[in-house]
Amino acid sequence: MDFGLTPEQAALQxxxxxxxxxxxTDAHAAALDRExxxxxxxxxxxxxxxxLGWCLPAAYGGADGGPMEGCIINERLGRHSSAATNLLFINGVSAALIALGGTxxxxxxxxxxxxxxxxxxxxALTEPGAGSDAAAIASRAVRxxxxxxxxxxxxxxxxxxxADYILTVVRTRPDGKASRGTSLLIVPRTAAGVTVTPLEKIAGNCIASCRVEYDGVRVDADQRVGPEDGAWSILMVGAGLERLTVAASSVGAARAVLDEVTAHVTTREQFGQPVSRFQAIQHQLADIATEIDAMELLTYRAAWMAAQGMVRPKEISMAKLYCSERLSEIVLRGMRLLGGGAYFTATPMPRRMREAMLGLYAGGTVEIQRNVIAKSLGL
Ligand SMILES: Cc1cc2nc3c(=O)[nH]c(=O)nc-3n(C[C@H](O)[C@H](O)[C@H](O)COP(=O)(O)OP(=O)(O)OC[C@H]3O[C@@H](n4cnc5c(N)ncnc54)[C@H](O)[C@@H]3O)c2cc1C
Known part of the structure; x- marks a missing residue:
């Protein structure tokens, strides 16, 4: 068993x-958050x-990276910038799906x-009536x-x-199972009939999440990715990639919390000594450090398996579930360990706390990950 990185992976890191x-920088992240x-x-x-193109084929300008490289990149970026990991996801994963099924x-x-x-x-997959139940999408494309x-x-x-384009999941055969009647279309954002309305979020507003309405939008048939009615298997690959991305960026974000808290408790003095001397504080940091290592191990195990060509939804869901839940708890502990100063928005922790919540939903909620894991246990 080898837990080390190859020299190439260490260089990438x-x-x-x-x-x-x-x-x-922290200043850059704060500025994007503020304005x-x-x-x-x-x-x-x-x-x-x-x-940006880490997972895209080198033949089309990408870096030919595999799941391990993806985790390294998202983990390291996740320490500093949720905007960067978001940009990688919405662009890189969309293009990866086109690389997989496109002409x-x-x-x-x-x-x-x-x-x-x-x-x-x-x-664009999620709809007002189809969130966790992606198969319930009602958007229709008629040839x-x-x-x-x-x-x-x-x-x-x-x-x-x-965006220039919105990779849009539609039903092309409304009757029967979505897995046999779903297609993927590259829709120009400026096409006639497309209306995009940004929705304000608790964090990450620099990359707006939007309501997108399609009212009789005409899309050339050669903008379809993969076979008609046959997009489902391509989407499943995308889901795995998204879950790993969330897991890896959560590891990075949690390490940033640990670093910030450690720096604070070792310098902040109360009762005549740094608060890190109190065992109650030490134990909390010990717990956080242990949890982050577990997050990292689950994430890199799932990535390693994917890199070996093993299709393991269970391990990917375990990584995404554990990492997103731990991160959302670790930031709350971080808020407490920084004392009252953390309540003030001039410090990074409140932003980290708001950003951390995204992992609970992105790539499917934690309940959906538990469903995947339970199913793999035969339940
Ligand atoms: C900031 C943000 C950005 C997003 N960006 C995108 C994007 O770019 N593209 C896109 O397509 N989507 C995007 N999403 C959508 C995201 O994938 C969905 O929010 C997620 O899949 C959950 O769907 P929902 O919000 O409709 O919740 P619902 O499905 O309505 O779930 C509500 C609650 O019920 C639970 N639940 C539902 N079904 C089950 C079940 N079977 N068993 C147990 N519990 C269940 C859920 O876990 C949740 O707690 C984004 C979401 C957020 C918050």
């Missing part, structure tokens, strides 16, 4: 850390550093466009000669306001 020192605007410079820098022309245009930072994507006519509403589509 160092490269991402160097990127963060330059582009993802939300699309982080175009960060987007460009991620593309130029070949991080040569689509890959050349869209996958390369994303890898080079020229094109922005959003991914009319060489186009599809799309009607429907998507919710929480992150990045849609600033």
């Amino acid at each position: 160092e490269r991402v850390d160097a990127f963060c020192r330059q582009h993802c 939300p605007r699309y982080p175009a410079e960060l987007h460009r820098a991620l593309a130029e550093s070949r991080l 040569e022309a689509q890959k050349e245009e869209y996958v390369r466009g994303v890898a080079e930072g020229r094109l922005r994507f959003a991914f 009319d000669a060489n186009t599809y006519v799309v009607h429907g509403t998507k919710l929480y589509t992150t990045g849609a306001l600033d």
